[in-house]
Amino acid sequence: MTLEMVQESELLEGFDATIAHNQRIEPRDWMPEGYRKTLIRQIAQHAHSEIIGMQPEGNWITSSPSLRRKAILLAKVQDEAGHGMYLYSAAETLGVDRAELTERLLSGAQKYSSIFNYPTLTYADMGTIGWLVDGAAICNQVPLCRSSYGPYGRAMIRVCKEESFHQRQGFELLMTMMRGTEEQRAMVQESVNRWWWPSLMMFGPPDDDSPNTAQSMAWGIKRHTNDELRQRFVDMSVPQAEVLGVTLPDPDLRWNAERESHDFGAPDWSELMDVIKGNGLCNAERIANRRKAHEDGAWVREAATAFALKNAKESVA
Numbered sequence: 001m002t003l004e005m006v007q008e009s010e011l012l013e014g015f016d017a018t019i020a021h022n023q024r025i026e027p028r029d030w031m032p033e034g035y036r037k038t039l040i041r042q043i044a045q046h047a048h049s050e051i052i053g054m055q056p057e058g059n060w061i062t063s064s065p066s067l068r069r070k071a072i073l074l075a076k077v078q079d080e081a082g083h084g085m086y087l088y089s090a091a092e093t094l095g096v097d098r099a100e101l102t103e104r105l106l107s108g109a110q111k112y113s114s115i116f117n118y119p120t121l122t123y124a125d126m127g128t129i130g131w132l133v134d135g136a137a138i139c140n141q142v143p144l145c146r147s148s149y150g151p152y153g154r155a156m157i158r159v160c161k162e163e164s165f166h167q168r169q170g171f172e173l174l175m176t177m178m179r180g181t182e183e184q185r186a187m188v189q190e191s192v193n194r195w196w197w198p199s200l201m202m203f204g205p206p207d208d209d210s211p212n213t214a215q216s217m218a219w220g221i222k223r224h225t226n227d228e229l230r231q232r233f234v235d236m237s238v239p240q241a242e243v244l245g246v247t248l249p250d251p252d253l254r255w256n257a258e259r260e261s262h263d264f265g266a267p268d269w270s271e272l273m274d275v276i277k278g279n280g281l282c283n284a285e286r287i288a289n290r291r292k293a294h295e296d297g298a299w300v301r302e303a304a305t306a307f308a309l310k311n312a313k314e315s316v317a
Ligand code: FAQ
Pocket: 041, 042, 045, 046, 047, 049, 050, 053, 054, 080, 111, 112, 113, 114, 115, 129, 133, 134, 137, 140, 201, 202, 203, 204, 205, 209, 210, 211, 212, 213, 216, 222, 226, 276
């Protein structure tokens, strides 16, 4: 064994002990390359999702039915931008550059959540996205507050607080519509029918087809499997649907007294794979918009760089 190999095995022992004691790994700590790569993949994908996720709702800001609804939606979409920024910052602590991550998103080398490739067809979708999509995001992200990587876990704490407001405003919007006219109630039901299955897909493929879960859980990056979180989401959503008075579009959905959980049908996994591959209804449009926004913002980046250089020169002089 060379000296380098001995040093590496000692470092790995220290890393494993930190994970085993449920303590956090911080940016300056030694970490295995696979751990770093997995974190960059997951955190970048999460950041891209928040930024691309501004589009489906952003499209409706100018068509909000009242000033109150417009202010709420505007605040929510701005929050998503903020979440993207915390997450890009967390990824940067792992030694990648934000510009490089944006390039990887635009070239298709990195992914973003499948859910944002579905179109928003009615204003009821603003409520359903808050209720179901943010609801699913909370289910997935609350355990990530205990993720083993410090900057990711800490970013998640703030993100989850804001997601909780997002979920409530969505539920309140739907509740208001359900107390309205027959036409409004039908609009809510139609929207829930479209978003239910894609929301279940947000948790990723079933555990047996999830290549990353076992290692990510061993490293304490993920705290639960995809199927565990999906089940938690279904159990949480069923009583909320009853309060709202909407039907969830799954004939196999029923309470299982033995398991003390709901049984439910399987989403169309081939649809998830297709959307992930880039063939969803809105993939091309979402990336084209993101590319245009990035190009349109080039002058801001150039100006900010020139300003920072000028300041640095002045402070040296
Ligand atoms: N979409 O082995 P696994 C939000 C990929 S934020 C696209 O199970 P893993 C807030 C996966 O990357 C929503 N790709 O992977 C908001 C992997 O491919 P790769 C985003 C998916 O990482 C609300 C492959 O399939 N949240 O909604 C999806 O262990 C409203 C195999 O999968 C996060 O990113 C999918 N649904 O588990 C904003 C949370 N599922 O990378 C605006 C953090 C799987 O090897 C408006 N991320 N893939 O090429 C996670 O918890 C995990 O990364 C999972 C996937 C659970 C998403």
